Amino acid sequence: MTDSDLSDDLFLILPDGSDETPERATLSFRRSPTVLLTFASNRFTRAAARDYQDRFGLGAMDWRMLVMLTREPGSTVSHAARTIGIDKAAVSRSLHRLQQRQLATATAEGRDSRRKSWQLTDSGRALHDRILAHALERQKRLLSGFSETELRALTGYLARLLENIDGAFDDGPAGAGDQ
Amino acid sequence: MTDSDLSDDLFLILPDGSDETPERATLSFRRSPTVLLTFASNRFTRAAARDYQDRFGLGAMDWRMLVMLTREPGSTVSHAARTIGIDKAAVSRSLHRLQQRQLATATAEGRDSRRKSWQLTDSGRALHDRILAHALERQKRLLSGFSETELRALTGYLARLLENIDGAFDDGPAGAGDQ
DNA sequence: GCTTCGGTGTTGACATGACAACATCACCCG
DNA sequence: CGGGTGATGTTGTCATGTCAACACCGAAGC
Numbered sequence: 001m002t003d004s005d006l007s008d009d010l011f012l013i014l015p016d017g018s019d020e021t022p023e024r025a026t027l028s029f030r031r032s033p034t035v036l037l038t039f040a041s042n043r044f045t046r047a048a049a050r051d052y053q054d055r056f057g058l059g060a061m062d063w064r065m066l067v068m069l070t071r072e073p074g075s076t077v078s079h080a081a082r083t084i085g086i087d088k089a090a091v092s093r094s095l096h097r098l099q100q101r102q103l104a105t106a107t108a109e110g111r112d113s114r115r116k117s118w119q120l121t122d123s124g125r126a127l128h129d130r131i132l133a134h135a136l137e138r139q140k141r142l143l144s145g146f147s148e149t150e151l152r153a154l155t156g157y158l159a160r161l162l163e164n165i166d167g168a169f170d171d172g173p174a175g176a177g178d179q
Numbered sequence: 180m181t182d183s184d185l186s187d188d189l190f191l192i193l194p195d196g197s198d199e200t201p202e203r204a205t206l207s208f209r210r211s212p213t214v215l216l217t218f219a220s221n222r223f224t225r226a227a228a229r230d231y232q233d234r235f236g237l238g239a240m241d242w243r244m245l246v247m248l249t250r251e252p253g254s255t256v257s258h259a260a261r262t263i264g265i266d267k268a269a270v271s272r273s274l275h276r277l278q279q280r281q282l283a284t285a286t287a288e289g290r291d292s293r294r295k296s297w298q299l300t301d302s303g304r305a306l307h308d309r310i311l312a313h314a315l316e317r318q319k320r321l322l323s324g325f326s327e328t329e330l331r332a333l334t335g336y337l338a339r340l341l342e343n344i345d346g347a348f349d350d351g352p353a354g355a356g357d358q
Numbered sequence: 359g360c361t362t363c364g365g366t367g368t369t370g371a372c373a374t375g376a377c378a379a380c381a382t383c384a385c386c387c388g
Numbered sequence: 389c390g391g392g393t394g395a396t397g398t399t400g401t402c403a404t405g406t407c408a409a410c411a412c413c414g415a416a417g418c
Binding site for chain 2: 006146
Binding site for chain 3: 088092114
């Protein structure tokens with residue numbers, strides 16, 4: 001539970017009377033992982049979305065679906081939504097966009113006319129491969145200066161953060177007797 | 180330039196004929212920092228936004244502005260926008276929301292009626308302190324299991340990613356003669 | 359058989375934030 | 389002085405993604 005060996009001071013800017021510090025304690029941007037995480041993610045996804053749109057005419061969502069259908073061909077809407085962790089509505093719209101561009105097709109599965117199994121067309125697979133080359137190149141640029149050891153550490157940390165997110169909100173951090 | 184000592188295989192799932200792997204090489208979700216980064220950030224910001232809204236009636240944007248104005252009282256719209264790295268339009272709207280709730284006030288600065296210097300009111304500072312306690316608690320939960328050494332490594336990695344983002348898109352990874 | 363229940367996919371309404379256009383003002387240079 | 393230039397802040401418009409509501413189907417339960 002509360003294995004919080006981390007002190008609040010690690011994340012705060014405390015007033016010390018100088019001009020550099022505020023008059024009241026507040027969050028440090030540079031030392032708070034949550035701030036850095038959202039900064040980095042927002043700027044990256046924004047730039048990536050523009051890039052995908054300019055080069056290939058599809059959004060970041062559609063690219064994720066290309067990867068998803070390459071990874072697990074025959075996925076349904078709800079399965080894809082659960083795997084990527086986004087809303088099924090967005091997945092449904094994305095798949096229909098891909099279908100409209102003939103990048104993906106749906107084949108009925110069983111007698112249930114809704115449960116469709118989706119897969120990429122040949123042109124969808126070709127586009128996937130083209131974008132994949134860009135994505136890999138860009139990711140390598142993003143990781144420029146990282147050694148393989150550092151890379152593994154980073155991915156490990158991010159995975160641990162991901163696992164912790166669920167528990168960070170369940171109880172509600174208010175519980176602790178502040179105020 | 181290409182100090183990319185990192186192999187593509189680090190980020191890919193390659194087909195090996197088994198059932199676990201796809202028939203075509205594609206991005207690994209668990210080993211790609213960009214994927215993990217956006218996953219973690221999206222899920223965290225979404226949950227945090229809900230939390231802020233439910234508990235305090237303001238969005239994540241407004242909370243960031245509370246921190247910003249605590250950090251540097253007297254900031255202008257454009258200065259805050261540059262510091263946080265988001266659009267000045269969003270900052271302008273957020274500040275007016277705060278003003279409407281009497282959490283922040285603007286005082287004219289010089290004769291330019293547009294350049295206003297913003298600061299928090301007493302109730303704004305009080306709300307900042309209340310939310311700060313929650314944010315710290317939640318961040319500690321998110322970092323549950325991290326040692327102080329690991330924390331420093333993580334923040335350092337994220338800062339390096341942030342610095343690399345600009346260069347990752349400038350030239351355009353497409354450099355090779357498409358377009 | 360009929361009904362209830364949970365899961366599925368689709369659609370509409372909404373919030374968020376980015377981009378572009380605009381009015382306004384300070385500044386500078388001719 | 390007066391026009392150009394750039395910065396500032398505001399507003400409109402759009403894309404993205406979430407939530408809520410709905411229609412639809414399968415599987416049990418009586």
